[in-house]
Amino acid sequence: MTIAPPISPAETGPAEASVAADGSVWRGRADASEIARWTTVAQGVAAALAVDVVERDRSNALPDAPVHLLRDSGLVDLLVPSELGGQGAHWETAFAVARTIARVDASVAQILGYSWLNQACAVFYGADAETANGWLRRSARGHWVWADAFNPVSPDLSFVADGDGYRLNGRKAFATGAAVADVVISGAVAEGGALDGQLVVFALDRGRSGIRQLGDWDNIGYRASASGGVSFEDVIVTRDDVVGIDRDLPFSAVVTPGVQLLFGNIYLGIAEGALAQAAELARKRPNSWFLSGVERYADDPVTHRVFGELVSRTAAVEALADKLNRQYDDAVALGHATTAEDRAAIELAVARLKVVSTEVGLEVASRVFEVTGASSTKTATGLDLHWRNIRTHSLHDPVDYKRIEVGAHFLNGTVQPVSLYT
Structure with missing residues (x-):
């Protein structure tokens, strides 16, 4: 798998401290050119992944080649400040990138998103600016991919x-x-x-x-x-x-809404990918149902109705995700000034996205088969990959507890205890 050469960070002279006294490393918001630039890179990565995504899924092999692709594209260094050797982008851009890749390969989007969030722990939990800067600088120099072994439901280490x-x-x-x-x-x-x-x-x-x-x-x-x-x-x-x-500071705990926001964007990307593939299959589907009164399935009003419903619901989730992706940049920019109320606000907003992105993602990935027919269930077609991915990952933490979280706050102002799930 190959794509265009990576985009090099801007030349900014000698590396200097980036994590300020307020503890944050991310400031401001992404502009349209930044988002467009990196979305284009992500589209190139997604196109390369699409070539063998079904075969890789079937083999259950380690994704070594896709990870090399992420390094070569510059995406693994996306959120490291340019003065520390990274690309200097914002979280809004990162979530858009993850969503773009998830349309084709949610597994690789997950690895990339987790890499950013685990790398970001150097900032969220960093004892001081010098230590955090050191981790980020070394990460960018080596184009490190980060993973974690944090699972809170496993026994403590x-x-x-x-x-x-x-x-x-x-x-x-x-x-x-x-x-x-x-x-x-x-x-x-x-x-x-x-x-x-x-x-x-x-x-x-x-x-x-x-x-x-x-x-x-x-x-x-x-x-x-x-x-x-x-x-x-x-x-x-x-x-x-x-x-x-981890001293239970509100700023450190902002990492968890970031994780949940990544999930929401990936679920949305899965829905968008399922719709795109289903539309292509529906347009190519020969003949029509004998009672439809049309010659092609693509002209069947039932086909139009199903797509219309699924596309509309997906667009609503997209609008909410885009809004929250921008808000997350505002949340992380607060640094150590983050209050418990600030943290609760972003947590609850992301919980709402988690509810609707899960529901819509599962519905879309399942119902697209209604308009693509029995032939689309062939293993080689790979349309089932979208449903299998979201069905598996949406069980990461029970969405019912997100519904309860949102409802309890709406009625009584209750905020759930801070954890690696809330």
């Missing part, structure tokens, strides 16, 4: 003092992208040592001794997402591996 460092043991399930990433980020409560009792966030190179990829991902969807588990067996973690400490 053991993180025990050993000399000047710590020894890490345990396992985490559903570590999306970890088998193909450069860096795996995780966290654990320190037992003993200088960080005793603190929730330490650290980043480890994937090849570190004692880290083992379990290769146990064999689900009906997201098959190319490398979402198997990871085990840690006496892994040595030094102070240099520490990204920061």
